[in-house]
Amino acid sequence: MIKNSSQNNDYLEGIEISNEAIFLDPEKQFSIRELIIESLKKIIKEKKLKLSLGPELDLLNIKRPIILNKFDIQLVSSGMLADEVEIDIENCKEKGKGPQLFLAAQVEEDLNIVFFKGLLTSQEFIKIIKKRDIKSNKISIPISNFNGGIDKLLRYIRLLDTKSIPRVELDINPKVVNWDLITRKIKLSVTAALGTAGLIIFGPNILQPKLVANLSSLTPKDYEVKSFTRSSTKNSVCLLTPIAYKNDNNELVAKINIDKPIIYLLKPLNELSISIDKNIVWKKIASSTEKINGPIYWPIKPIKTKDKYKLLLRPQGSPFGSNLVINLETDQNIPLTNIDNFIDTLGDNKRKWIKAINKKIKSNRNLGISLLFSKKAPDTKELEKAKLQLDKLNACESI
Amino acid sequence: MDKVYTEIYFLDSFSSKVSKKRVDFNKEFLNEYNLDKDNFTNSFDKKLFTISKEKPEKVDSLLALRCRVSSPILEKIKHIYNIFSENYDIELQEMLILTLNDGGERFLRIRNEKNKRFVKMLFCWETINTMHQKGVIQPFGAEIIFEFNPDLSNLSTWAKNKVQGNYELKSYLRNFGILLFSHWSLIADSSRKRIISSWERCGEGKFNSKYIIKLYESYIFNYKKAKKDFKRKYGKISGWEPDRNFLISLDPPQKNIDTLVLMSKAIRQYISSTYTARQLSQEEESQIKSQEIHEIENSDSEISNKVITLLKNNGLGIVHKFINEDKNKWVKDSSRKLAWELYSKGLSQREIASKCNHKQAWVSKLLPEKRISEEIAQETALEILKFKEFTNFKEAPEKLDNLVDGLQNFLLIEQTDEKISLLRQFVRQEIEK
Structure with missing residues (x-):
């Protein structure tokens, strides 16, 4: 972008604006994020491209990446004269949240000019920062690392397969980042907790160590909920079930294969609601006397195939609007289990119950947990103690 | 030889050329102060500035300053034009219309918002203060003088900085693909590494890199806030200049803008030597x-x-x-x-x-x-x-x-x-x- 224009003078007075820069109406007031988004929209419109740009309702949220033609792209910006650009790496530290691409925009705020300097793929980014000692959530890299301009962005998002570029995943802060380590830690802590208690809970039966081992493999997931008010701190939702993953549109989706799934919380919520087709069909707000925590039984009519429910979870301490949204979708690959019918097949046989829980914990977590917490489960000390043990487990905090 | 306080440069709207004319002063004022100087002095600039403010209804001291600033405005515009005109279809006249628009009159015609009629008013400090309260000071030379602080810089530097940051001029050049930038945005956009390299290679003055880096870091911290406040007030950043409070808030505190300007000049020179001239072909x-x-x-x-x-x-x-x-x-x-x-x-x-x-x-x-x-x-x-x-x-x-x-x-x-x-x-x- 910077090309000397002071040929016969000692000092640089101005720079030439690239022909590829985008000029927006100088009379309008835009934030930097708006300038970049509007410029992208302008390019897409001028080139008559059919590209989806999202998240539609949250495009101006500076903390969120944009989703352009299913690619997760983090926008980074600097002034027109900058030699370095600052990148927020908070998302990169969380599994499944890091972007695939970084798009650098050089912005002139007064005159509403945006020049897309270029791209960095996740691999290129990792290569640049791999030797650095990263202590904060921001990192500065030379802007010259970004190249190719807007053309390169369009090349990649139009011509490459979405999966050809992995997400950035930084392994720099074990407390937040190292998912493998987290998993190992939880396994160890659960095993340790249940291992010593195992003999007491389940007796010498050969099934018990197996159940302990299977329970120990239950890894809860911690989902950060961002708050955009200045005063509030970061909160998270810790779920044992359902477990959700991000889809191509950066939305959390949990695949469900039982008709009355349990929502098992390991951290208290302020609010939990269930909606379908944008209508809230059930809602619970925590009070001073009633917390929302632990296992929540499915409170409404059983789920049918193709139903698409949304869970809205607001953690304790989060203001209104700071929610986690999980889309519940029935798993097309596995038939939907009617939990009541399944339970009927178990009858009162304690051995059958423990065996079924053991088996399902492994293959179908939600069903396994639902059986363990089923109101029709046989009244045995062993299962009660197991439930209590699991309930006490505060795996997300212990990380 | 130019008479810096008695002759004014302006764009003659009839001939579309830059003209120079001797302006009319009150005889008493002329007798009291020797205005027929060939060169300006900072102390005389300051004296005239003080009189203008302290006697807001008087025309002459302000008029002398208007003559005084017309020369650096013209110089700066010509300089910018010469740099860019080789490759761009820019017009000197268009650039001057926006900046060298003070004809040296003793009166101003100001539109009365109530009855929409033009009112003839003395071109004095009181009048430009009224314009300031309404949000726009015209002509540009008057804006330069009104916002000048003799303790922070000399009038020539100040006038040239104001030309560089003139929003209308920047908007005009934008249409041709040229971006002018101020000292302040250049420093703010530069990394620590660039500051060190540019100072070590091109820096002038007594300060070492350690001092400059310390100053730079406090500048970055304070500039963000100052920029935000200014944008909230005026809707844009162009035109922002460090004031006394800003300079004092820096570490080490600054008495004037001199060191910051030296920093900016070092960066400009450093970038000029780093990047080769554009060869379109x-x-x-x-x-x-x-x-x-x-x-x-x-x-x-x-x-x-x-x-x-x-x-x-x-x-x-x-x-x-x-x-x-x-x-x-x-x-x-x-x-x-x-x-x-x-x-x-x-x-x-x-x-x-x-x-x-x-x-x-x-x-x-x-x-x-x-x-x-x-x-x-x-x-x-x-x-x-x-x-x-x-x-x-x-x-x-x-x-x-x-x-x-x-x-x-x-x-x-x-x-x-x-x-x-x-x-x-x-x-x-x-x-x-």
């Missing part, structure tokens, strides 16, 4: 990469033929679109059509600019060769990726880059049989239609 025409791989030539002939057919089909369509969009302007400016014709005949940007009586930047903007070739290459690549030989290119960004770069280069290199590039051939076909 080299940079924007036929950007063929050195590692060029002619995949098309190396593949088997059946694929080659298919690719060339695709390039031609996409190329003609896309060139048609670009030329069609420009055609609307051909009636008003026939040189645009001529430029396309000359391009199709293989002339360079420099030659086209010369024949069309325009500057090279105009040609480069009009004929976006790189943009057109990239668009054709991408559209063609979209179809090539459907061939089974190329499907794995969708998985590998480097391979894809090679493919699209290869196609783009193929469009831009001279074809041996025709002596002009494929892209120019497409333009020729479209023009001759």
Whole structure:
């Protein structure tokens, strides 16, 4: 972008604006994020491209990446004269949240000019920062690392397969980042907790160590909920079930294969609601006397195939609007289990119950947990103690 | 020799040329102060400034200062014009209309908002203060004086800085693809590394790098807040200048802007020496990469033929679109059509600019060769990726880059049989239609 224009003078007075820069109406007031988004929209419109740009309702949220033609792209910006650009790496530290691409925009705020300097793929980014000692959530890299301009962005998002570029995943802060380590830690802590208690809970039966081992493999997931008010701190939702993953549109989706799934919380919520087709069909707000925590039984009519429910979870301490949204979708690959019918097949046989829980914990977590917490489960000390043990487990905090 | 306090430079609206005239002063004022100086002094500037403020109803001291600032305004505008006019179709006169617009009159005509009539008022501090309260001070020289603080800088530096940050001037130059920047945004945009390198290589003055870095870090911290406050108040950042409070808040606190200006100058000089001058003909025409791989030539002939057919089909369509969009302007400016014709005949940007009586930047903007070739290459690549030989290119960004770069280069290199590039051939076909 910077090309000397002071040929016969000692000092640089101005720079030439690239022909590829985008000029927006100088009379309008835009934030930097708006300038970049509007410029992208302008390019897409001028080139008559059919590209989806999202998240539609949250495009101006500076903390969120944009989703352009299913690619997760983090926008980074600097002034027109900058030699370095600052990148927020908070998302990169969380599994499944890091972007695939970084798009650098050089912005002139007064005159509403945006020049897309270029791209960095996740691999290129990792290569640049791999030797650095990263202590904060921001990192500065030379802007010259970004190249190719807007053309390169369009090349990649139009011509490459979405999966050809992995997400950035930084392994720099074990407390937040190292998912493998987290998993190992939880396994160890659960095993340790249940291992010593195992003999007491389940007796010498050969099934018990197996159940302990299977329970120990239950890894809860911690989902950060961002708050955009200045005063509030970061909160998270810790779920044992359902477990959700991000889809191509950066939305959390949990695949469900039982008709009355349990929502098992390991951290208290302020609010939990269930909606379908944008209508809230059930809602619970925590009070001073009633917390929302632990296992929540499915409170409404059983789920049918193709139903698409949304869970809205607001953690304790989060203001209104700071929610986690999980889309519940029935798993097309596995038939939907009617939990009541399944339970009927178990009858009162304690051995059958423990065996079924053991088996399902492994293959179908939600069903396994639902059986363990089923109101029709046989009244045995062993299962009660197991439930209590699991309930006490505060795996997300212990990380 | 110029009489800096009694003669004013202004753009004569009748002749459209810069004129210099001797202004009328009150005899008593002339007798009291010796205004017929050939050179300015900072102390006399300060004296006049103090009188203007302390006797807000008086015209003469302010008038002397208006004469005084007209010279650095003109100097700065000419300087900017000389830098950019070689490559851009900018007009000196247009730049002066925005900045050298004080004719040296003793009265101002101000529109009364209530009855919409113009009122004749004395051109004194009181009047410009009223204008300030309404949000706009005109002419520009009056704004420079009103916002001047003699303790923070000298009037010449101040006037030149104000020209550099003039929003209207920046907006005018923006239309030609030129971005002027102030000392303040340049420092704010620079990294710590750049500050150190520029100071060590080009810095002037007594301070060492350690001092400069400390100052820079506090500048960055305070500038963000100051910029935010200014933007909230005025809706833009242009025109912001460090005031006394800002300078005191720095670490180490600054008495004036001098060290900051030295920092900025060091960066400007450093960048000037780092980046080579723009050579339009080299940079924007036929950007063929050195590692060029002619995949098309190396593949088997059946694929080659298919690719060339695709390039031609996409190329003609896309060139048609670009030329069609420009055609609307051909009636008003026939040189645009001529430029396309000359391009199709293989002339360079420099030659086209010369024949069309325009500057090279105009040609480069009009004929976006790189943009057109990239668009054709991408559209063609979209179809090539459907061939089974190329499907794995969708998985590998480097391979894809090679493919699209290869196609783009193929469009831009001279074809041996025709002596002009494929892209120019497409333009020729479209023009001759």
